[in-house]
Amino acid sequence: MSSPHVLVVGAGAIGAFFASRLATVPGVTVSAICRSNYKAVVANGLRVTSPVFDETVLRPAFTFCSPDEARESKQKHDTKWSHLLVATKLIQELGDPSALLDGLVNEGSSIVLMQNGLGIEDPYKKRFPQATIISSTTRTSAIQNKPGHIKHNFLTRTTIGPFTPNANETTSDIATQRTQEFAALLHSAGIPDVDILDHAGMQFARWHKTAINAAMNPTAVLARGPTNRAMVLDEELEIHLKAVMKEVLDVACKILGQPLPEWLPRIADVIQGVKGDTSGSHPSMWVDWEAGRKVELEAILGNPLRQAREHGLVLPRTQTIYALLKKAQEVRENQHSIESKLQT
Template identity: 40%
Template sequence: MADSNTPIKPVHILFVGAGAVGCFYASRLHHPKQNIHTSLIARSNYAAIAASGVSLETHSFGNYTFEPYAVFPSISAALPNPTLSSTSPPSRSLPSDGWDYIIVTTKALPDRSDDAATVAPLVSAKSCIVLVQNGVGVEEPYRKRFPNNPIVSGVTVVSAEQIRNGVIRQNRWTRISLGPYGNGLGAPSNATDDKSADVVRRGHECMERLAQWWTKYGGIRDAETHTELELQTIRWHKLCINAAFNPTAVLSGGRGNADQLTDPELREHVLGVMDEIWKAAPKVLGKPFPKDLATPERIIRSTERNAGARPSMLLDWEAGRPMELEVILGNPVRIAKRAGVDMPKLQTLHALLKSMQKVREERKAKEKL
């Protein structure tokens, strides 16, 4: 008897972003024997992955090599076509009617690029768009551009890093939380709108299938499914960590998360940012945080034990890359303001870091003249 989880027809899943998170989760979803094929759009690490696949050194699954169905150097190279480009094995073909799932795992930088417009050529009528990115408000540009496509929002708790091109190390955790996205909490779907209800229903079905595949075939036991409100609650809760520690790491001169907490004044500041989010989020969401979610005090205690952690915003700043300022700081401030809530601590962090980034980029531009 056939497994009800196994697709009858081949399912083609494209990951846009071949960093540590994208490669790890793609590797756990790729199961050709079950008709599930994952491909990657890689940029700086394209040559390494195209030549040798992805080498993974994992805490949860041991060491192994992931050979994606196809790997592409750009969006244009991954456009649906009956036959793949010359950069992929010629014996493999993709359906001409497009990708079944497009999973975006790149950094969310809406102040630098319109990512929804960038991936638009890849999206067909049957495509489900999955956004596994930091922050809040990341889904809105996609919903505006793709009103008829199902969208799944995802939040990860995974410690993974790309130690060199094409080599991924997963240190701990595997959790991925998924939820369908309708029209956002600020403009809830109208239950009498058949088209809107159908889009949400299809998003729910796509979410359930992904979670089942990750769990049954990929061994991700904590691939969790949620309602839209539950998933947005998880996004705001994770913001307690990201919006407190990430900006502080940059503004404090490069101190890691646990190190920040050894300084009494920084500790008070970090806790103050968390408390601001903790009080604002229920007013945005329309209900309080569930009692089983870690409180700011509990997050602090847990972070103290994770010595050496250096947040992504700090790594981006040190490497001269743009930081995820809008989705982690700017969007929460704007979304909360629409709900009648001020977030002065986040607004201050946003203003300072935005200015720092602007000044540095202007200085670099002048040096090139």
């Protein structure tokens, strides 16, 4: 691989954390597309603190305020990004997220999607059929406390695999090789626990993470903000959380045509792990909801529901929480727009 130049699309908590790690690897250049933190990053860089790694301040080679600015710069400087690391929140109702990358992808570029949710790769495959798409989920916990200041809380475990549905052998081999190369970069960047999977394994890992998120995230919002631990210690909520995880995993096994792989944690182990989490952490959906932001509703709840339906399967509990949260979000958006009209 010739000198990698990584463009981080969405330099928030996860994007900035991985950008700051990758920038420590000799020969790797990192640039970033920012949004609300743009001015802070231009002025002071991306500061990342961590209980594991030394504090770093990353000054990206190029800091862009928008994808449009990145497109202009690419034309002007003939830049070829080897990897486009996408780490935006997935708010699908705002439109096709893959449009952000229009004009930024070269022949030989890999698109690395480091986001939660299911079916998130499809829009990229459709828009960039020739590009290598690498799918990734991470258990890293991080937050952007103020613009440009990122706090890594704990964990780094990251799962990565090529997205190659219906690919021929050559395309599949190339995607596998590029996945291994990117995983090696993460490893050189000090991330010790990167699990490399094949396409099928990665899709199972994605369903598994989505099962946990589909249970924990909306429940925290609908229950008005208990911590992760408080939810699993509540007798009734524990029953509900396990049942949501189970129905999503059961559907995953039917759609993917195999039992839950041995290497994925069982529901009881997941719940036990959360019981031992004394950090006081909340699911990110609650953090977004409380801050008045839209939540990753479609990626985490709507997409599994639709995939189940396409296969003639049902997810009754997931459907209920999806319908409730969707309506709650609509009601809140309407209230916001009435309030802002009254203020003007």
